[in-house]
Amino acid sequence: MSTKPDVATPPYPRLGEVYNALAQALDTKSKDRDVERLAREGDFDWSKISGLRVGLILAPLRRYVEDEVFIDDLDRFIQYVHASYLRIVSTVSLDGMSRDETLPVLIKHYFAPHAIGFFEGIWTEDAPNPHSFLHPEEYPLEVVFNWADPGGSRALAKAAFPETSDLALDNREKVTRWADGTQLPDLASLKLFVDALAKNGTNEQKRKAPALLKWLVLARALTWFEREANPLHLLEIINWHISQAHREWGIGEILSMAAFNAGKKRKALLEPYGKLMCSLDPVEPKSEGARAVAQTALAEFAQQLEVHDPEGLGHYALEWYRGRWHVLSGEYKEALECYRLAVANADYRAGETWKQIVAEAMALAGYLGNAKPFLKQLKHRAIALGVIAQPRVDEDVVEDWELEELRKQFHHFFPSQGRFAEVEQPNDDVGALPFLMYDLESLANRQPNYRKPDQIVTVRTMDNQVRRKSQLSLYTTIGSLDVVKTLLEKGASVDALDDSGGSALLAAIQKATDCNEREMLDLLLSHPHSTATLNQHTKRKRLTPLISAIDYGEPDVVPKLLAMGADANLRGHTDDQSPLYLCIRNMGGLRAANSIRRALTQSITNNRDLVVRETLRRYGVGGAGVFGDKRSIFDAMRNPDGHEIFREVVDGIVNDFLGRHTTEKQLQIAAHLLAHGANPNARHSYPVAGRTPLMLAVENDSPAAVELLMRHEGDPFIRDSLGHDCRTIATGFRSGNVVKLFQRIGVMC
Numbered sequence: 001m002s003t004k005p006d007v008a009t010p011p012y013p014r015l016g017e018v019y020n021a022l023a024q025a026l027d028t029k030s031k032d033r034d035v036e037r038l039a040r041e042g043d044f045d046w047s048k049i050s051g052l053r054v055g056l057i058l059a060p061l062r063r064y065v066e067d068e069v070f071i072d073d074l075d076r077f078i079q080y081v082h083a084s085y086l087r088i089v090s091t092v093s094l095d096g097m098s099r100d101e102t103l104p105v106l107i108k109h110y111f112a113p114h115a116i117g118f119f120e121g122i123w124t125e126d127a128p129n130p131h132s133f134l135h136p137e138e139y140p141l142e143v144v145f146n147w148a149d150p151g152g153s154r155a156l157a158k159a160a161f162p163e164t165s166d167l168a169l170d171n172r173e174k175v176t177r178w179a180d181g182t183q184l185p186d187l188a189s190l191k192l193f194v195d196a197l198a199k200n201g202t203n204e205q206k207r208k209a210p211a212l213l214k215w216l217v218l219a220r221a222l223t224w225f226e227r228e229a230n231p232l233h234l235l236e237i238i239n240w241h242i243s244q245a246h247r248e249w250g251i252g253e254i255l256s257m258a259a260f261n262a263g264k265k266r267k268a269l270l271e272p273y274g275k276l277m278c279s280l281d282p283v284e285p286k287s288e289g290a291r292a293v294a295q296t297a298l299a300e301f302a303q304q305l306e307v308h309d310p311e312g313l314g315h316y317a318l319e320w321y322r323g324r325w326h327v328l329s330g331e332y333k334e335a336l337e338c339y340r341l342a343v344a345n346a347d348y349r350a351g352e353t354w355k356q357i358v359a360e361a362m363a364l365a366g367y368l369g370n371a372k373p374f375l376k377q378l379k380h381r382a383i384a385l386g387v388i389a390q391p392r393v394d395e396d397v398v399e400d401w402e403l404e405e406l407r408k409q410f411h412h413f414f415p416s417q418g419r420f421a422e423v424e425q426p427n428d429d430v431g432a433l434p435f436l437m438y439d440l441e442s443l444a445n446r447q448p449n450y451r452k453p454d455q456i457v458t459v460r461t462m463d464n465q466v467r468r469k470s471q472l473s474l475y476t477t478i479g480s481l482d483v484v485k486t487l488l489e490k491g492a493s494v495d496a497l498d499d500s501g502g503s504a505l506l507a508a509i510q511k512a513t514d515c516n517e518r519e520m521l522d523l524l525l526s527h528p529h530s531t532a533t534l535n536q537h538t539k540r541k542r543l544t545p546l547i548s549a550i551d552y553g554e555p556d557v558v559p560k561l562l563a564m565g566a567d568a569n570l571r572g573h574t575d576d577q578s579p580l581y582l583c584i585r586n587m588g589g590l591r592a593a594n595s596i597r598r599a600l601t602q603s604i605t606n607n608r609d610l611v612v613r614e615t616l617r618r619y620g621v622g623g624a625g626v627f628g629d630k631r632s633i634f635d636a637m638r639n640p641d642g643h644e645i646f647r648e649v650v651d652g653i654v655n656d657f658l659g660r661h662t663t664e665k666q667l668q669i670a671a672h673l674l675a676h677g678a679n680p681n682a683r684h685s686y687p688v689a690g691r692t693p694l695m696l697a698v699e700n701d702s703p704a705a706v707e708l709l710m711r712h713e714g715d716p717f718i719r720d721s722l723g724h725d726c727r728t729i730a731t732g733f734r735s736g737n738v739v740k741l742f743q744r745i746g747v748m749c
Helices: 015-026 033-041 046-062 068-089 099-122 140-148 152-160 166-180 187-200 203-228 234-244 251-279 290-308 315-328 332-346 352-368 372-384 400-413 440-444 471-478 481-489 504-515 519-525 545-552 557-564 579-586 590-603 610-618 632-638 640-660 663-675 693-699 703-711 726-732 736-745
Strands: 456-460 466-470
Touching: 015 033, 015 046, 015 068, 015 203, 033 046, 046 068, 046 372, 068 099, 068 251, 099 203, 099 234, 099 251, 140 152, 140 166, 140 203, 152 166, 152 187, 166 187, 187 203, 203 234, 251 290, 251 315, 290 315, 315 332, 315 352, 332 352, 332 372, 352 372, 352 400, 372 400, 400 610, 440 471, 456 471, 466 471, 471 481, 471 504, 481 519, 504 519, 504 545, 519 557, 545 557, 545 579, 557 663, 579 590, 579 663, 579 693, 590 640, 663 703, 693 703, 693 726, 703 736, 726 736
Parallel strands: none
Antiparallel strands: 456 466
């Protein structure tokens, strides 16, 4: 199979192209083959994309520019534009537009306004005149030179290189060429010039030297973009936006209108495409002859594409529906190749439709089971475009559990009634249910094998999925206390793990949490466990015994686990929380309860962030879709009766949480964790990047917790990614009790 199909240039510049352009503008570009490949082929590796901001832009820039405030401003700007651009690419379809049609629209209505916003954010009084710097009739580098010295580039060049040597003369002439536009300076030469000026210039020139380098770099970048945008006049566009005070439609509406107008040239494709959609709806029941009808519709659409779309802009749709036709015909390998071509042609083009194509392709690859290389390519692209959360560094980009979930999604996308009636379909109901379901009666009637207490047993679900567990784990899960006692007496190992990485101890903690029954847990806690078992994550939900014990909420369980060797700083859950952070979060009382309500409400809306989506994926909520962003399973909760049921369920969850996680219990748990080395200053990435357990205690307005954490070296002056420390958080969340504590101990005035 070809992995590099010949496709039309996508209308949206790829992320690699965008970063490549910025690196060239700032002259930070290094010899990096990955960047060239990302620009040429697209998002083949999400980790390469995530490293571009630092590796390609910020790190090289720091070697020359020492203004950390400027670099931090640039960093925030790049991150904002990156996220904003991905939202546009993944939602607005430009399938009827070429790059030549799209790029002018993006420059005028997207990149130029963002440039204005960046300059507005960094401008200070001690800077070049903004009207001159951005004026179409002015040259940015010359404006900066004139700001630094009324004598302009010649005076500055002479001051920086006063010697009479040939080298000094060459350097002075080089500065003159920069100012008149005959040569664009490189970053190293700019640094050399400013350093020389700081050494040899007048006092005023020396004073301006640090800021001068920043503005010369920006002037160079602006000049580069002005030239690359030709025949558009970037500075004229920028000034037009300034005169309009940004009063225009959003970029989504502007792009959609441009795509609509471009599509008028291909309106002859609408009718054959409509026939294709109807004949290859994968859910609608098919009658005899539907396969031939769909095949005819495919042929007609292909013929019309050749006539009305010779550039191949809409070719992805043809391959997509060919893929569907093969799936509905039971020809899965042939379908996979069509989906491969469809994805390649839809990249940076098809908007929301791209997500649908990739979702179907991932489900098909998961169903086949032996298409993992292609599945990895798809997931790399989905992560790079912000559709799926980034995996941790110690995880494979595609984990084994995902194949199982994708198989379920395949049955959701392509149910049996939607397949062609005249084709014999395979018996492929494995994993057809959207949830995991066991036959509890058959499990209860199962007889243990005491002669082989460590025997690994196979358990089948109602839809023929297979799970492998130790007998000890199985009977712990079922709740057969007498069987578990006997197995332990016969020498069963408590360290045996099931195929998900779970232990009998973890199962006992979960059962105690769910059923409020502790006998099984107390029995297993009386047996020593290895540190490997205590610190083992489950593969999907990233649970450990200690994390689950904190969720359970009983303070006597945690010290027993810690005494046996549980790591007090080992993170867990899908949002990667440390045990101490989780404990302090659970201490939040009504604030934590309100947070739970918001999270549960968010789960039934389309407003789910990547962490919520990843949680739904890992917890096997089949109705949430391949990416965790579908809401179909929750639609029933939107009507009045369903909403009332949902409210009662949420009330039950919140009341259970408040009953299990009292402040007194959580303070005891926190004390045990801190006594075993838990870090009160450990930074977390969610929900606010850089937040620590101490910050969370401040937010909860819990002075007892704050004092406890500060006695164990909790630092109230650490700042999160927003620049907020504990003092700011205490004020912002109106944590009056903590404010009084901080005032009493001198943290706040």
